[in-house]
Amino acid sequence: MAEAFPGIKRIAYEGPKSKNPLAFKHYNPDEVVEGKKMRDHMRFSVVYWHTFRNPLSDPFGVGTAIRPWDDGGNSVENARRRVRVAFEFMEKLGAPFYAFHDRDVAPEGATLAESHRNLDAVVGVLKEEQRRTGIGLLWGTACLFAHPRYAHGAATSCNADVFAYAAAQVKKAIEVTHELGGDGYVFWGGREGYSTLLNTDMRRELDHLARFLHMAVDYRKKIGFRGQFYIEPKPKEPTKHQYDSDAAACLNFLREHGLMGHLKLNIETNHATLAGHTMQHELETAIAAGALGSIDANTGDTLIGWDTDQFPTDVYLTTQVMLSILNMGGLTTGGVNFDAKVRRESFEPVDLFHAHIGGMDAFARGLKIAAAIRADGRLAEFVKGRYRSWDTGVGKEVESGSASFESLEEYVMAKGEIAANESGRQEFLENLINEFI
Ligand code: XUL
Numbered sequence: 001m002a003e004a005f006p007g008i009k010r011i012a013y014e015g016p017k018s019k020n021p022l023a024f025k026h027y028n029p030d031e032v033v034e035g036k037k038m039r040d041h042m043r044f045s046v047v048y049w050h051t052f053r054n055p056l057s058d059p060f061g062v063g064t065a066i067r068p069w070d071d072g073g074n075s076v077e078n079a080r081r082r083v084r085v086a087f088e089f090m091e092k093l094g095a096p097f098y099a100f101h102d103r104d105v106a107p108e109g110a111t112l113a114e115s116h117r118n119l120d121a122v123v124g125v126l127k128e129e130q131r132r133t134g135i136g137l138l139w140g141t142a143c144l145f146a147h148p149r150y151a152h153g154a155a156t157s158c159n160a161d162v163f164a165y166a167a168a169q170v171k172k173a174i175e176v177t178h179e180l181g182g183d184g185y186v187f188w189g190g191r192e193g194y195s196t197l198l199n200t201d202m203r204r205e206l207d208h209l210a211r212f213l214h215m216a217v218d219y220r221k222k223i224g225f226r227g228q229f230y231i232e233p234k235p236k237e238p239t240k241h242q243y244d245s246d247a248a249a250c251l252n253f254l255r256e257h258g259l260m261g262h263l264k265l266n267i268e269t270n271h272a273t274l275a276g277h278t279m280q281h282e283l284e285t286a287i288a289a290g291a292l293g294s295i296d297a298n299t300g301d302t303l304i305g306w307d308t309d310q311f312p313t314d315v316y317l318t319t320q321v322m323l324s325i326l327n328m329g330g331l332t333t334g335g336v337n338f339d340a341k342v343r344r345e346s347f348e349p350v351d352l353f354h355a356h357i358g359g360m361d362a363f364a365r366g367l368k369i370a371a372a373i374r375a376d377g378r379l380a381e382f383v384k385g386r387y388r389s390w391d392t393g394v395g396k397e398v399e400s401g402s403a404s405f406e407s408l409e410e411y412v413m414a415k416g417e418i419a420a421n422e423s424g425r426q427e428f429l430e431n432l433i434n435e436f437i
C-alpha cells in the first residue's frame with residue numbers, strides 16, 4: 001500500500017529553537033523527568049473516531065476532510081485499509097497508544113452477528129499492525145449512541161430489548177479489547193440521560209445502568225480481562241442531562257451501587273468545563289476518591305457552549321493537569337488520550353500532525369513546568385503550612401476522631417476568640433506559578 005502521508009517522516013524532537021512545524025519542540029520521549037521517561041509519564045493516545053472517522057461536518061454543512069486513502073464507503077475493505085493508515089500516522093507521530101469505539105474501526109452490519117464478523121475482520125488487521133509497530137490499545141469502548149435503536153439510551157433505555165442489545169454489543173467490545181491486549185475499557189454514557197423528566201423513571205433507569213455495569217464487571221472477570229474499567233463523566237450533549245454529569249455524580253453513583261473499586265474515572269477537559277468546573281477540579285475530585293484513571297485531553301472554547309473537542313494548547317491548563325497527575329503519583333493504566341478533532345477548516349491530512357504535535361508539546365511543557373514547581377517546593381510547602389493547625393492539638397483530635405462537640409466547646413470556652421486567620425495568598429501563588437510558565 002502506498003504511503004498515506006508521503007513526505008512526512010517520523011516526527012523528531014528538535015528542541016525549543018526549532019522552527020520546523022513537523023518536529024517536537026518539547027516532547028522528547030526519552031527525556032527523564034522525575035525519574036521517568038516522558039513517554040511513560042504521558043502515555044499519549046490517538047483517538048480513532050476523530051482522527052480517522054470524522055469527516056469534519058457540522059450541523060450546517062457536510063464534511064470537508066480530504067482523506068485520499070478513504071473511499072468514503074462503509075465496506076470492511078475500506079475499514080481494513082484505514083487501519084494501515086492509522087498505524088502509519090501513529091508510527092510517524094510516535095504515539096504509543098490509540099483508542100477506539102467498536103463502530104469506528106468496523107462497519108455496523110444488518111445484524112449483530114454481521115457486526116461481530118465485520119469487527120473480527122478488522123481486529124485481525126489491528127492486531128497485525130499493533131504487533132508490527134509496538135503501538136498498544138489504551139482502551140476500547142462501544143458506540144452505544146449513534147444507531148437509532150439507542151435514541152432513548154442504551155443501558156438506561158425504556159426498552160428492555162435495547163438494554164439486551166447494548167449488553168451484547170459491549171460483551172463483544174470487551175472481548176476484542178481483551179484480544180488486542182487493551183489496558184482499559186471506557187464506559188461513556190452516550191445517551192444515558194434524559195431530554196425530559198416527563199417521560200422518565202429516573203430511579204429505574206439508574207438501577208438498570210448499575211445492573212449493566214455489574215454484568216460488565218462479572219463478564220470481565222469471567223474472561224480474565226485485566227484492563228482497567230473507566231467511566232467518563234459528561235453533563236450534557238447529546239441529552240439535556242447525562243447521568244454521569246461530573247466526577248462527583250459518577251463517584252456517588254459508583255458508591256451507591258457497589259461499583260467503587262471496579263471502575264475509575266476518565267476525565268475529559270471539555271466535559272469538565274461543560275459541567276461548570278475546571279479540569280483541575282474534576283481531577284482533584286477523582287484523585288481525592290482514589291479513582292483517577294485516565295484523561296481525555298482536549299479543550300473547549302470559552303465562547304462556544306458545546307463540546308468543541310479542540311486540541312489542548314494552553315500551557316497553563318496542561319501545567320495544572322500534570323501537577324495533579326504528578327502529585328497523585330502518575331498514571332498507571334491510563335494515558336493522555338487526545339479526544340480532540342481538527343477544525344472543519346483544517347481539512348488537509350497534514351493538519352492531523354500539526355494538531356497532535358501541538359497537543360503533545362503542550363503536555364510536555366506542562367510536565368516540565370509541573371516538575372519544576374514540585375522541585376522548587378514552595379507551592380506544596382505553602383499548602384502544607386496552611387493546614388498546620390491540624391497536625392497537633394485540637395486539629396489532630398478532630399482528624400483522629402477523638403474530639404466531640406462537647407470537647408470542642410470546652411476547648412473554645414477556655415481559649416476564647418480565634419486569635420488570627422492568615423491570608424490565603426492567592427495572588428502570591430498565582431505569581432509563583434507564572435515564575436515557571
Ligand atoms: C464524547 C466522548 C466520547 C468518549 C468515548 O463526548 O468524549 O468520545 O470519550 O465514548
Ligand code: CO
Nearest residue numbers: 232268296339
Ligand atoms: Co472523551
